[in-house]
Amino acid sequence: MVVQYLAFVIFSAFAIIGAAMVVWSRNLVHSALFLVMSLFGVAGLFILLSAPFLAAIQVLVYIGAIAILIIFAVMLTRSMTAIREPFNAQSWLGAVIGAVLFVALVAGMILPVWGWGSLPTLPQSDVVGTTRDIGIALVSADGYVLPFEVASLLLTAAMVGAIVIARED
């Protein structure tokens, strides 16, 4: 269990530090790489949450595709990778809002509702769905087959849209 805690701390640190560095890095390629790091941390959290399928998808989709895509975009707009001033004039306000949001979430929602002692343990039954269960849930009629089809339509539309937008002419 200590190992689990250790893993949690490491993955959380990956996720949070990575996220912070995404914002902080002046070099966008570094930002993108830190994003990969953060996403990797999140994938680790998924494994801790007994969702290995999501972890694998996280790595495959986010790191293998989205991050690559972002890096591609960064490099295609290369003259802009190192803008002299990475933050805009309202950044202090943004920081305040981010901080207020965080405090409000933690102090206003998370701790009062799910805080100390309220839900410390995993459910006793500890029944964790397998990948097979996800698959069945996704395509069964009383499950999520309609959202699933809609999602596939969304992807098709996004693909067509991206091609149309980014095409030269």
Add this chain to the structure above:
Amino acid sequence: MASFLTTLLVVAIVATTPLVLAIPLIWIERKVAARIQDRLGPNRVGPWGIIQPIADAIKLIGKEDITPAGTDKVVYNLAPIVAVASVVLMWACIPFAPNLIGVDLEIGVLYIVSVASLGTMAIMMAGWSGNNKYALLGAFRVVAQLVSYEVPLVLSLLIPVLLAGSMGMQDIVTAQQGMWFIFMAPVAALIFFISAQAETGRAPFDLLEAESELVAGFNIEYSGMKFGLFFAGEFVHVLTNGVLIAHLFVGGWWGLGVSAEGGILSNVLGLIYLVIKTTIFYFISLWLRNTLPRVRIDQLMNFNWKFLVPISVANLVITSLLLKISQVAGFAVDLTTNASFTAALPMTLLLLGGNIALILGVIAIYGFNIRRDRVQEEAQAEAIAHAPSH
């Protein structure tokens, strides 16, 4: 704590195996290449030059560790590590024998694919951090190639998953007790082999290090052991692909005298069978590399998007359809519960028929297109020939 230490030990063993394997592989590769090219190959260090790769390794390690000026140092140094790591991580859930496996993940195949996609990341990092336009161009090409070929790779990978009804590697292997999947899905096996070859970036798909165009590709700024790591990563990747094909399509460690329950004999025999099968596919890969010329980038992309992807999609659809039909018709067997050869035969024949029909269909369609193109070209040529000259 003890279990944790055991786990660590397993991790160490599993991670080291492919890296150690890489050393003899280099020798094998050079020897085979030499024989194919009618040469002798390495023959000075040790008997038949067998110690040559170790000497090379020592030389690489002994070289000065250069980080060129103007590079992004962290990224530059991280790239080779990620490259090797992505390949090595794959081995975590590749079975060696009935009981020998790092960890039999429920999502084994997906894990392997997702980890493999990290390699793309490494190449991107290497290409960008070197601060060299050739490196970056090379990286672009490679990434385009790798991302594209990942599509047919994954689509053909889904066929064994579909047949076995599981994504776990051991499950897939176990399901092939009575019948290898290559008989049920030859088209998928072929596509998988081609895409895997492209994923490793070897000839005829070695666009990433097209010396004549890009000097050396994404790793141009690397030298010494960092270069060596990329190199080792590539070798291990080829080997990994061999192992994967062996597992996914030709029954992995299954062979005469192996039982799924394990036992010393089974494990040893299983390992031997696996090595034999892997070697065969590894050899085919080398053979191809040393005989085929490099394709152009447009041919590469056309081949993928206009040929492999449609066929693999069609293949997936046909296979799942036929599976459903065989289920409805009642002669489908649950392969995970040790189906015998005879039990699996009707289903196999149906699927094989489907595959053959697919192949014939593809030949017909492409043959028609080619013929039409040729007719058009001839007509054009004739028009030019008959055009009044100035």
Add this chain to the structure above:
Amino acid sequence: MNFMDPNLFLWLIPMGPLTAFLIIALATNRARLIPATDPHYGGHHPDYDGMRVPVVRDSSRVLSITIALSGIVMAWILSWRAFFAARALPHFGEEVLGSQFNWMSLGRGFFNIGVLVDPLNATLLFMVPLAATMIFVYAIGYMAHDPRQSRFFALLSLFAGAMLTLTVSDNLLFLFVGWEVMGLCSYMLIGFWFEKESAYKAAIKAFTTTRVADVIMLLGIVYLYALTGTLNFRDILWNQATLDLLTTTPAILFGGSLSAAELIGIFLIVGTIGKSAQFPLHVWLPDAMEGPTPVSAMIHAAAMVSAGVYSIIRVFPILEAGMNPHVGEFSASMLLMVIAGGFTALFAATIAVAQFDVKRVLAYSTISQLGFMVAALGIGAYVAATFHLITHAFFKALLFMSAGSVIHGVEHGEHHAHEHHDDDDDDEEHAHHHDVAHDQDAHHSDHHFDPQDMRNMGGLREKMPFTFWAFLIGGLSLSGFPIITAGFWSKDEILADAWLGLSHGYAPQTFVFIMLAISAFLTAFYTTRQIGLTFFGKPRSVAAEHATLGAPIVNVTMVAPLMLLSFFAIVAGYVGVPKEFPILGWVFSRQGNPFFEMVNHSLLHPTPHPYFADVLPAVFTSFAVALGGIGLGWLIYIRKPLEAGQQDPLINFLGPVWNLLEHKYYIDELYVILFIKPAKALAHVTSEVIDRGVIDGFLHLVARTFVFLGDLIKVFNAWLIDGFGDAIPQGVGMFGEWFRRVQTGRTQQYILLTALAMIVIGIIFALSVGMLSAQAVGF
């Protein structure tokens, strides 16, 4: 929704033709432009020389016909389905088919519209789509060479759709919608050949005449709604409380001497007088003959005039106003019907005797027969009126289409003859195919030949035998030829009802009986006269000698409907044979008169069936008048047919009366003197003296005064009001100028503001529910 539920698919009945109308009007009415002088433009017109006119393309022509036909056939199938589904109901009458939905939200609730099939409109559902479909089919042949066929079939579809809407509607307003749409269609169809002055004038005449009546009818509807709060037929007519309320409330007009029901009834009857062309608003109907013959058939048989009679039959319990005509009580509205109907029946019949235009005779006979129905309803013969409505629709449609065929044939023959006489006229040969439908085109026939004039016909029995038989069946039915024809049974029913009252000594019934008996005699006479003049003897013109129906295809579409309608013109009567009638009663009506038993249950208080033995004199009367009229006609016109150039023998016999009849009692001229001339004179006086002199002078004076005043105020205006007025927009403008800077176009600022707002709202919300307090957080 399950549209196979008979309660629901009633909605679909009018949808077929209406959809067909939309499709044709919006999609398949593709035209190409050709010069107006082109022979393909059938209605070519000197005024249009040099213009390019649209002519329907062949593709859209075929498409339009197909669509229109499918629409009406669909309506036909659905209607008959509804009819038989309704017949299958155990207590049809008390139980009905129908459904409703909320249409408009009004102050006191919802105004519902819905559909309804009760025994009364079930009979119409049987007749209307059948007759309409026949007319559609006939029109395919009749209009085959018209340059605007798409438009024609679109309008015909709309016409049929409106009629079906009216038929299935379950309330007066919805009925009125169909009614008005039909008015529009009749206007557009009567004036379909608008190149002809007479046609568009007839259209305007029909439209304005019926409009006068419609407005009064609308008044009745509004008054009814104001009193009862509903227009639904079942709610009003099957609700004794509502009927009592209507009969006990004194009317707002005429000092309370009438009850509200009577006043409403009178208003509604006026609507019918307009729509069904009763005296004195009958003048539009003969002129409506200017439209193509299928349109005449539609107006006279299937749709428009039937709708008028249908509407008063529908609201009969209101018209009755608590009185019972069978015991000699008559409300004012009933008396109005008796007088208008009885008078019109005789009046129109006399005019019909002296007409030579083959369609005009039929037009006046329609008016006369409608008078029969109205008068029948006036004496409470509810079922008899309905019965006559149905049978009349069948044989009148048949007669019109046969007459159309006759005209078509004579027209054909005329061209044929013309070709032989004028060999050098090449153009005519082309025009011949395209002009056949334009039988009344005055400009075309510059040699003044009228193909509708019966004096130019004669002897067509041999030339067009099929048309002859069809016309004969229709004519005999119209004359009420005993026993075998439908017209006999329905007329007999009316006369029997009237006789019943007469035998009790009630004056209105007596009046009706006498008027209708004479009219029936005249009807039989003029019908025989028409048959004699048209079909017997020797051809009296070259055209009649060469009369044919034309090309075989055209022939088929024009002949088939006649066959079907002939069938119905005979057998439609057998559904209403009295039970006690010798032999036939036993054959057809063992369980009682089927038609009567069915339709009578539309009423809350069914009318009594006249006992056969009591009305024997009426039966003999109808035998006598029918056979007498036919016999007299035979004596004068068939036994010794008219020779070419010979005068009608009646002219000598009747003398000045003939003149009066021929000129339709000079009603049109009277209207010109009574209404049109005074109106024009008044308009002239108003325009010249009052408008120009008085009003304009006054206005000019006022204007000058105000101009002066205005100059004065302008000065004041310029600095005070303008200053103030300009300041506001300027202020708004300046504010906008300043405020629009909020729209920076920078997405991140927008998001920032959104996030800020969300946080503020979230905090307010959290505070309001007691979160964020130290206790809740648990510090």
Add this chain to the structure above:
Amino acid sequence: MVIPLWMYLIVAASIFSIGVFAVLARRNAVAVLMGIELMLNAVNVNLVAFWRYSTTDSSMGGQVFAAFLFVVAAAEAAVGLAIVIAVYRNRRSVIVEDVDMLRW
């Protein structure tokens, strides 16, 4: 000793807040997109954590919704980056503030 739910939630909340800051403050459009990706990830962590710790619901809803979020994220990235590229091609800039044609 098991990791309590609130720890996951706090990790998610911090990632989310950082994402919000990135969206609000970074000038480069690609960085803004990265911020959005961070926010989506934080949401995903929450979804899966709640699913795992739910005592009442045994369905796969949490994971399934996380999977749908991947789809949305992929679509968003593809279209968003395509827009960035298109803007860059037309205006030679990927700075969000430079793309402010839709103002007064």
